[in-house]
Amino acid sequence: AQKITQTQPGMFVQEKEAVTLDCTYDTSDPSYGLFWYKQPSSGEMIFLIYQGSYDQQNATEGRYSLNFQKARKSANLVISASQLGDSAMYFCAMSLGSTLGRLYFGRGTQLTVWP
Amino acid sequence: DARVTQTPRDKVTEMGQEVTMRCQPILGHNTVFWYRQTMMQGLELLAYFRNRAPLDDSGMPKDRFSAEMPDATLATLKIQPSEPRDSAVYFCASGLVTGGAGNTGELFFGEGSRLTVL
Numbered sequence: 001a002q003k004i005t006q007t008q009p010g011m012f013v014q015e016k017e018a019v020t021l022d023c024t025y026d027t028s029d030p031s032y033g034l035f036w037y038k039q040p041s042s043g044e045m046i047f048l049i050y051q052g053s054y055d056q057q058n059a060t061e062g063r064y065s066l067n068f069q070k071a072r073k074s075a076n077l078v079i080s081a082s083q084l085g086d087s088a089m090y091f092c093a094m095s096l097g098s099t100l101g102r103l104y105f106g107r108g109t110q111l112t113v114w115p
Numbered sequence: 116d117a118r119v120t121q122t123p124r125d126k127v128t129e130m131g132q133e134v135t136m137r138c139q140p141i142l143g144h145n146t147v148f149w150y151r152q153t154m155m156q157g158l159e160l161l162a163y164f165r166n167r168a169p170l171d172d173s174g175m176p177k178d179r180f181s182a183e184m185p186d187a188t189l190a191t192l193k194i195q196p197s198e199p200r201d202s203a204v205y206f207c208a209s210g211l212v213t214g215g216a217g218n219t220g221e222l223f224f225g226e227g228s229r230l231t232v233l
Contacts, residue, residue, distance in 0.1 A: 035221070043204065045224035091158065101146045101212035102171070103222060105158040 003027075004092050006106035013082045013113055020067070021077040021109045023092030031097025034075040036066065039108070040088040048090075051075060082113045117141045121207050121225035129233050133195040136228045138207030139188055145213075147190045148222065149182055150206040158206075164190065165212065197232045204229050 003026040013019035025034065036048040051059045051066045059066045067076040079086055089110050093103040120139040128134055140147045148163040162172035162182040172182060179198070184190045194201055208222040 037224075042226075043229075044226045045206065045208070047221055047223070050221060099171075101165070101210050101222065102148070102160065102163060103208075107157045 004094050004104055004106035006092055006109050008109045009107075010110045010112070013079075013111065015084060015113055015115050016081055018078060018080045019082055019111065021079070021090050021092075021111065023075045023077065023106060025073050025075060025092075025094050027094065027096060029096040029098055033095045034066065034068070035093040035095070035103065036064070036075075036077045037091045037093060038086075038088045039091065045091070049077070079111075084113050084115065087111060087113045117223075119207055119209050119223050119225035121205075121228050123228055124226065125229045125231075127231045127233065128197055130198055131196040132232075133193065134197045134201075134230060134232075135194075136192045136205050136207075136230070138190040138192075138209075138225060140190060140207070140209030141223055142188070144209035144211050144223075146210050146222075147184060148206075148208040148210075149190070149192050150208065152204045152206060152227070153202075161192070161205075194230075197230075199232045202230055202232050 005024045007022055032053045034051045038046045038048050049059050049061045049064045049066050051068045058068050063080045065078045067078055089108045091108045092106040095103050122137045146165045149161040151159045151161055159174055161174045163170050164184045167184040181193045204227040206224050206227045208224045210222040
């Protein structure tokens with residue numbers, strides 16, 4: 001069974017500092033994609049960043065970067081220069097080449113950014 | 116700015132009533148998903164469609180839930196009869212999934228339908 005694990009139920013970071021949100025995954029499918037979504041208190045799911053299993057370089061999108069360590073099966077999200085508006089729930093998710101499009105979600109990490 | 120549209124945003128109903136949630140996927144997207152989010156279970160996949168054909172609905176309680184795509188612009192999720200344990204936020208998501216190189220299969224989510232069954 002495919003599995004996404006987020007071991008940090010909650011994280012706190014001071015504004016302007018960097019923070020890493022952990023995510024590990026488990027699959028035997030050689031082709032997969034890893035996603036991070038942000039869910040603010042308003043409830044919508046916002047796509048942040050994507051990493052393909054065959055991508056050689058770590059994905060970056062503005063202040064977001066994905067620290068992809070394939071051998072360790074980890075896909076940690078790094079947010080640089082945290083802002084108060086980054087306070088939200090963050091979900092790691094995985095799609096498989098065999099069931100492309102379907103996302104398997106972790107339980108999420110609640111990030112709180114304080115001034 | 117293309118987006119997935121869900122209605123209703125909020126629904127309060129009594130146990131035993133029928134509930135229908137609707138979703139308009141982004142034009143051109145070929146895959147539509149229904150997810151349910153609760154504090155206890157997190158995000159669960161209920162059903163999904165590709166090119167309007169159901170691919171997987173194993174996450175749905177079959178006796179009371181049904182999901183359909185009567186056309187490419189509308190997906191529906193129906194609960195009949197509703198129960199208090201169905202209280203959750205229901206998300207619709209759509210994506211263009213081709214399996215081709217560079218196709219990330221990124222899903223775009225609607226704002227969700229918050230259902231409360233009393």
